[in-house]
Amino acid sequence: MTSTDDRIATEDGLSDRVAHLQNAMHRLGADVIRLQTQLSDLASTAPQEPSEESPTSDAAPFIFNLSREAYKSELSSLVTWVNDFLVPVYVGEALPWCPVWWEHHEAVGRLHALRLAYQELTDTTVSGATGPGIWHRDHLDPALDRLCAETGPFASCLSGKGHVEHRRSAAPAHSA
Numbered sequence: 001m002t003s004t005d006d007r008i009a010t011e012d013g014l015s016d017r018v019a020h021l022q023n024a025m026h027r028l029g030a031d032v033i034r035l036q037t038q039l040s041d042l043a044s045t046a047p048q049e050p051s052e053e054s055p056t057s058d059a060a061p062f063i064f065n066l067s068r069e070a071y072k073s074e075l076s077s078l079v080t081w082v083n084d085f086l087v088p089v090y091v092g093e094a095l096p097w098c099p100v101w102w103e104h105h106e107a108v109g110r111l112h113a114l115r116l117a118y119q120e121l122t123d124t125t126v127s128g129a130t131g132p133g134i135w136h137r138d139h140l141d142p143a144l145d146r147l148c149a150e151t152g153p154f155a156s157c158l159s160g161k162g163h164v165e166h167r168r169s170a171a172p173a174h175s176a
């Protein structure tokens with residue numbers, strides 16, 4: 001009875017030690033994987049810093065640099081942004097604004113540039129806390145001043161005769 005108990009006790013002790021060793025091996029394996037991950041992170045980040053600083057690599061292209069189809073899609077998105085956000089919030093009723101502003105090339109270019117700047121500068125994780133203020137001062141105000149100026153692109157549309165088109169070859173609303 002005692003010999004059997006002893007053998008069981010010894011076997012229990014052995015299996016406990018084996019279990020401890022297996023746990024230790026698993027922990028070591030996890031450490032190795034973690035170190036390998038850190039090494040590969042270091043290897044992938046180290047060479048990027050000197051070669052090129054490219055904070056704008058994720059930025060969308062300017063609308064005039066897009067293909068014809070991409071232009072239509074981007075213009076549609078721009079119209080939504082301008083009409084649903086920019087005009088209600090910043091233009092209002094006081095400023096002269098052409099209701100078909102997208103038929104003015106200059107307006108499309110300036111408003112798209114304004115939107116690109118908005119996307120970058122209102123992301124404070126990218127632009128810092130002063131980004132939104134810079135957007136208002138350096139982008140929004142000059143853009144509205146220019147678009148609504150007496151010599152701006154909308155001036156001839158607001159003379160009483162209504163919108164004066166400077167038509168492109170295809171209007172965006174006619175896209176298939």
Ligand SMILES: [Zn+2]
Nearest residue numbers: 098157163164
């Ligand atoms: Zn117009």
